[in-house]
Amino acid sequence: MALRDLIHDRKVALCIIFSLIAVIAPLLLLFGLKNGIVSQLRHQLLDDPRTREVRMTGNGNYDFAWLDKLARRSEVGFSIPLTRSLNTQADLVRDGQHFVPGAEVIPTAKGDPLLQDVRAPVKDSDTVLSASAARRLGVQTGDILRLMVSRKSEGKNQRATFALTVTGVLDDAKFSRQGAFITLPLLVALEDYRDGFQVPLLGVSDGKPFRERTRYSRARIYASSIDDVSLLARWLETQNIEAITQSAQIESVRAIDRVLGIIFGVIAWISASGCIASLVGAFIANIDRKRKDMAVLRLLGFRRRSVTLFIIIQALCLTGVSYGLGVIIYLLGSALFNHVLGSSLPDQAFVCHLDPLHFIAALLCVLAVALGVAAIGALRALKIEPAESLREI
Template structure:
């Protein structure tokens, strides 16, 4: 095979590229340093943006009330209406609620340990308040808030009496049910004394106070409840994510149902995200343009300086495609090294940020953080930019004619 038709392999091109970079190591280090000066600050800036916004979002999501859309007032909602609400794309949890006056009961362990007028909250599978605590599946099961459990002096597996009072035909009656504690909420989940109960128990309490016969509560007095479709006053409603809170609130508003949400806090986080995103975008694009211009100048100057070497390679049988790969390999190798060094500086900077601000943050909080997917995207974008600049430089190199370059040798 003649030298003109020789096709150098990728191994030979890589070896030549590395040897050439080492030979001109001072210039190579200058190019690497210029890239590190752009990559490291950008990684730190985006790490701060992502860390701060993620921390704020996590703080909101840890508060179950952030995703709650609280219905105001009492209405008459049918089961079909509630099914339509639960079918909304943004609804994560829906459970019916009785009238406000019927959502209270006394929790009694003995004459010394009791909770008067504790909140009774209907619960089910998927309740955001529960977290990892299992939901009550029977009417005689409850999950207590931490404050209620402390006042009663009970723990998981304990039993106590749930007492409901009513006045029927001028007589005060006391209904009661022995219930079992199947779980206790952490203090931050719910601050007030309350019990999360099965919906059947809450409905039985409402029927009891409405004067109907409820054997579950130990009394046979009262009339039989008519066999008519049940109407609910409200519903406990939670959105799937922060963006769906306003969607559900608007859905309720369109049906003349007022609601209360934490949209102000949610919008504040979104505004911070937008502002930081704009700042990062402007700085990133400015730095990218400056980096591209710097790379373009460095590569073109390097190509002009090596005109004779490149011309000689062509005479030795390197085709135009091989010459282009040779130049792009050098650019990608320098960029990969610069990114590794830039990531190292980012790691040091993020550690300093997190350690310096650890006093005002919780143990698991952070202010500067990047996920692996962010690093992969950053590396890919950096290599793509370097490849684009190198492609322009290789086009310039391919215009070199060996005869023009070597005639003065």
Template structure:
């Protein structure tokens, strides 16, 4: 049995090579349908993928920001943080108190900066960089770092003033630069600091004592509340749910849900359009492949009859066109991949100026190629198998006479 299979495999290859012109035509016919389909899917996947990636990769899209001021205490914040759809949450102090003037010995400028509360897992900061911890370390925004001509490891002088008991007071504190934040994290003059430092600055401005920094004042309030918070959802798909949850708690929030929904809708619409085109393409592809293989087997009936005459069995006769169809499928797929790769290269190159580094408008993942190959081979084997079976069922004497 194995011998006759290997023999028929060998004969199928010989015939395929002998009829190379016809084989090339079959391969071209297949690639002509499959190639454009791959480009179409590459475009759909690339365009929507790039938009979704941009949405996912940009943490600003996951931000849920309260509108206006509220009174959020630790217990409330802890409850929110426990939600599985919340990735990051830190309280904000009053924005008017969350500023500081920074100066360095490398620059004559004094730069007033906004202070942003931060903590472990801050999505705006690089996870590889040191965090702004304690009351003496901060992460600068790039604009501030450039203005003050400083780098990580340098020390800055931070200063702030208050009116306390009828007098203007100014305090200074040394602040070491833990890291410089990525440019996209914060575009204005700002610094990421610990909540502890922000609370200390707010306490100082409110005339309260900050023992850790040696600043005098009134006794601190034990029941601290915060006017706002910085919150990031775990993914862009959690943003709408969080917005609704806050709405139930009567907390007005601002989110990027509109943009997210726009891309999701676009994805859905593009997917529908793609599948409509793909379905038509797939039907055309299957018909084209099936018709080609069917015609080929009909053409080969006489030669298959000779094989039957010399004693090959039914299964061997079916195997012959299936082997050839598999060749056509694999070669057609390879050519379609080549067509796709060249087209994708040209499209991506043409639009490179409008794209971020590494982004591609037309792209496919390895498993997309594998699925295309699997679909092609399955269709080919089915069409050839059916046609081969039909051929094998014909009485061998019928096909012989005209050879």
């Protein structure tokens, strides 16, 4: 009966549906833009491990206990000791025409955020090259090159050579400089060699007796998430260690999120208030228009519960149809936004996006508003007495 009544009064029903669509569709598009832009920015930040890097400035003197304490902190996603900054360079040579003088040598291990797409070096003779270094050397995965390091000992210039096998090439987006990722023992061997010690790993028996490494100058650190970067930097400050982070870039994304959240909140509340007021007025006007029909139904034996269900069913039907049409309009609008505004963005980027959970939450909110409005209309309908129908005869 409720559905037949809506079909009979289809003009009024369509007016209510259009008024709901006019609120639902813009709100979905607005929230989709907010969610899409902020999510895309956060996605780019998360995809770029450099955003989570916390660089210790200067050279210190840290023992294993302190480095282990650092690695165990919940804010730290990856950390590995570093030698002095002057000892993080070496020459990479393939032949007389292909070489990279003074390339960066970076210690790495399993779990390195920069090497998520390539296999990290396992043996000391393994290395992962940056794309720029690989192009300069003309090598690819599986090729062999030489790592050369020089020193001056007892007035003599000496040079050590170590063969490396390329196990992977890192994309420019992850590391744009010319460098090689190597194991920590090999990096320590390079520093010991420059300091004039004997280095069994490099096959060097000249110099001061071999020393066991107990302290390091710095650490290469990455936070667990972008939200942990500032926490980790503050903890390092309590240890009297200055650190360089991408906090400004991270904070800019948070600021955009806050601003868009405020804008969306204000517009949403204004739109929702207007929608509720419009629905209340439409339902009350519709009930007042059907007072005689309601009175006849009561006279025919309809109980109060039946009248209430009659109104609630109509409210849910009108809201469900409005929401469905609003979602269709949103999908068309979001496709247009993504095509026009997203044409200048990288592949798989979006500017307007909602997850399935967002659609479910929006539907529940719309239905809750409809039930609230229907309850107000039902209370007014329950005040209609059956005798009113007799007075009209």
